[in-house]
Amino acid sequence: MRPVLYVLSFLAVMALGFWAYRENYATQASLRDVTNLQNEIGTLRESLSIERAEWAYLNRPDRLRDLATLNFDRLELLPMLPSQFGVTSQITFPPAPLITNLPIEGGEMVSGTLAATKEAQTP
Amino acid sequence: MTRTPLRPLARILHARQRGENPDSIERENLRLRHEVMRDKSRGSAQVRLVILALCFFGAFTLIGARMGTIAASEPIEPRTASAGTEIDAGRADIVDRNGRILATNMLTHALYVQTRDLIDPARVARELAVIFPDLDEKALLRRFIDGRSFLWVRKVLSPEQMQMVHEIGDPGLLFGPREMRLYPNGTLAAHVLGGSSFGAEGVNSAEVIGTAGLERFADARLRDPAQAGTPLVTSLDITVQAAVEDVLGAGITMMNAKGGAAILMDVNTGEIVALAAGPTFDPNDRPANPTSGEPSDSPLFNRAVQGVYELGSTFKIFAAAQAIELGLLTPETLVDANAPMYFGKFKINEFEGHNYGPLLSVSDIIAKSSNVGTAHIAMMIGGERQQAFLKALGLFDASPVELVEAKGAKPLRPARWPEIVTITAAYGHGISGSPLNLATAYASIANGGIKVTPTLLKRTEPMQGERILSKRVALLAVGMMRRVVTEGTASLGDVPGYAVAGKTGTAEKTKRGGGYYDDKVINTFASVFPANDPKYVLVVTLDEPSENTGSKPRRTAGWTAVPVAAEIIRRAAPLLGMRPQVEAASLDGLVAVKN
Numbered sequence A: 001m002r003p004v005l006y007v008l009s010f011l012a013v014m015a016l017g018f019w020a021y022r023e024n025y026a027t028q029a030s031l032r033d034v035t036n037l038q039n040e041i042g043t044l045r046e047s048l049s050i051e052r053a054e055w056a057y058l059n060r061p062d063r064l065r066d067l068a069t070l071n072f073d074r075l076e077l078l079p080m081l082p083s084q085f086g087v088t089s090q091i092t093f094p095p096a097p098l099i100t101n102l103p104i105e106g107g108e109m110v111s112g113t114l115a116a117t118k119e120a121q122t123p
Numbered sequence B: 001m002t003r004t005p006l007r008p009l010a011r012i013l014h015a016r017q018r019g020e021n022p023d024s025i026e027r028e029n030l031r032l033r034h035e036v037m038r039d040k041s042r043g044s045a046q047v048r049l050v051i052l053a054l055c056f057f058g059a060f061t062l063i064g065a066r067m068g069t070i071a072a073s074e075p076i077e078p079r080t081a082s083a084g085t086e087i088d089a090g091r092a093d094i095v096d097r098n099g100r101i102l103a104t105n106m107l108t109h110a111l112y113v114q115t116r117d118l119i120d121p122a123r124v125a126r127e128l129a130v131i132f133p134d135l136d137e138k139a140l141l142r143r144f145i146d147g148r149s150f151l152w153v154r155k156v157l158s159p160e161q162m163q164m165v166h167e168i169g170d171p172g173l174l175f176g177p178r179e180m181r182l183y184p185n186g187t188l189a190a191h192v193l194g195g196s197s198f199g200a201e202g203v204n205s206a207e208v209i210g211t212a213g214l215e216r217f218a219d220a221r222l223r224d225p226a227q228a229g230t231p232l233v234t235s236l237d238i239t240v241q242a243a244v245e246d247v248l249g250a251g252i253t254m255m256n257a258k259g260g261a262a263i264l265m266d267v268n269t270g271e272i273v274a275l276a277a278g279p280t281f282d283p284n285d286r287p288a289n290p291t292s293g294e295p296s297d298s299p300l301f302n303r304a305v306q307g308v309y310e311l312g313s314t315f316k317i318f319a320a321a322q323a324i325e326l327g328l329l330t331p332e333t334l335v336d337a338n339a340p341m342y343f344g345k346f347k348i349n350e351f352e353g354h355n356y357g358p359l360l361s362v363s364d365i366i367a368k369s370s371n372v373g374t375a376h377i378a379m380m381i382g383g384e385r386q387q388a389f390l391k392a393l394g395l396f397d398a399s400p401v402e403l404v405e406a407k408g409a410k411p412l413r414p415a416r417w418p419e420i421v422t423i424t425a426a427y428g429h430g431i432s433g434s435p436l437n438l439a440t441a442y443a444s445i446a447n448g449g450i451k452v453t454p455t456l457l458k459r460t461e462p463m464q465g466e467r468i469l470s471k472r473v474a475l476l477a478v479g480m481m482r483r484v485v486t487e488g489t490a491s492l493g494d495v496p497g498y499a500v501a502g503k504t505g506t507a508e509k510t511k512r513g514g515g516y517y518d519d520k521v522i523n524t525f526a527s528v529f530p531a532n533d534p535k536y537v538l539v540v541t542l543d544e545p546s547e548n549t550g551s552k553p554r555r556t557a558g559w560t561a562v563p564v565a566a567e568i569i570r571r572a573a574p575l576l577g578m579r580p581q582v583e584a585a586s587l588d589g590l591v592a593v594k595n
Helices: A002-058 A061-070 A107-121 B009-017 B022-072 B121-131 B137-145 B159-168 B213-217 B219-223 B238-254 B312-325 B362-368 B371-381 B383-392 B419-426 B435-446 B471-487 B561-575
Strands: B101-114 B150-157 B173-182 B195-201 B206-212 B259-266 B272-278 B334-336 B341-343 B346-348 B359-361 B501-510 B516-529 B536-543
Touching: A002 B101, A061 B238, B009 B022, B101 B159, B121 B137, B121 B159, B137 B150, B150 B159, B150 B173, B150 B195, B159 B173, B173 B206, B195 B213, B206 B213, B206 B219, B213 B219, B238 B259, B238 B272, B238 B536, B238 B561, B259 B435, B259 B561, B312 B362, B312 B371, B312 B383, B312 B419, B312 B435, B312 B471, B312 B501, B312 B516, B334 B371, B341 B371, B341 B419, B346 B371, B346 B419, B359 B362, B362 B371, B362 B471, B371 B383, B371 B419, B383 B419, B435 B471, B435 B516, B435 B536, B471 B501, B471 B516, B501 B561, B516 B561, B536 B561
Parallel strands: none
Antiparallel strands: B101 B150, B101 B173, B195 B206, B259 B272, B259 B536, B334 B359, B341 B346, B501 B516, B516 B536
């Protein structure tokens, strides 16, 4: 019985040693990994701040104003003025969908009045 | 516990029968009792000692174990903890109230030379002079070979320049990383931001220090490593600031002015939404401080804060409001306004020798801007009360705004306050203040009479201030200012939908030696909008304007500062999210009467 115990404990020590060896290298590898990741985060943060600065530079009011002037043909952008405020009732909403597939004759007519009444009800 | 008696009767009787001394029984019992007591107290003392020993053992084990781990472990930074943003940013960003960047940092490089490593100094000097045209080849070469071992060539390089220097390929040329302050919006809000430069410089880094404006004022906050990750949030709104600067710049050109300033302030919080001064400069390339001439000739001069001017008739509303507050007058009271008025050896005139008198209501005095009427009101108030009121409005002290220049721009006022000063101060002569002082005072009236503390930082909590005018009087004052726009001197200032109220002011500039210039004026328009529920104060000041479209140059605020202010309101109010309001038409000929 005793020799078996000796052999078993010896094997257990070997196994634990192997496990500790692997863990050691795994830990070192993850630490290296973390260091690399942190370097990468640092670089990315740096480039993020540069991107942010560039975004602010490209969106500076002077440039936007010049761009609006250059592209006036297409965009027709003007400074915002008090007259551009409106009320909701001034907006032309898309008309309510027409009811189709009415089986009876003169369905167009019916749906037209229906649509009209529906439109009148919506404020 | 049953207490055994010291002299049990049975044993005593027994002992007496046997002829023994009963006292020995008592002594015996006493001894036994004392032994029990001693055993008990010894037991509890032992328990205390054991607990104490355990505590000491625990403490010493802990300290010993900690010492052991510290001694046995390698001294390294905890690598698994994640790095925060505070590591990479040296100086906090400055952003506007919506988080858009006003100032940020950029990584770049500085160029320096280790002369003993230079292989061919002559060629390096020649090629550097080609890359940087402002460097002189001969001077550079002389510095390379005069025996020094180290010299700075450029403080910051663009990536293209850095590549070209790399291509020279000399081992003596070296780069040091630099964190550079960048103002991506160029000249926008230049006078607020101020500027920055390098402080102590080393090869691997250089400190960035603020040199003017907010950068200098908040230098400690911006450099604080604990707060480097959180940007400094200002009260400015980039969009509004850009619109104000745009209009002010155009106004300065159109009115042939030397310069100008515009301040837009929230009356309820004291936050400055836009602060513009012209001419302006680029804080990325801040010009050197002027060493000669007038400080106001330099674009660095912030007219809105540093420009201490006599602000003229804009002060009249203070006298009128105070007189109503004191119960001396109502807006309808008729006051003597017969011009010219003589006071001792002084003669007080109206503009262009008008006479609005003999009697004028207080409201009309403000609308027509009558000096004589205001003088009479001021005499009713008296010097002491007038001084106290102007002081409460903050017109006697340098503005507490977060700009380093503000402390140096203390309003000028006479040391003594004789009655003639009371009179002239009422219409803004003989007392000077900056446009910012004026905007603060107007905001204090417009918000219903609560003293405003101006700020350039976004407020997170409501403003606290003492009451200096009752709400009723403040409303009346705004109403009188509204009449200035609808039927008085500022008729060009009406912006439909925004009910502008305001007061014009024209003051001649003072000469260096004393006296006034005839043709150099400061025009100011201090306005409040909308009049029925004031939200913002706008002060526009133009320095030496003249409006030349007519037959002779016009230099009154009504012709110069007022149209500029109206245009600013027209542009800025929609950006501030204010919807134009339909004003109730005045009912012609209908007057409220009482039966």
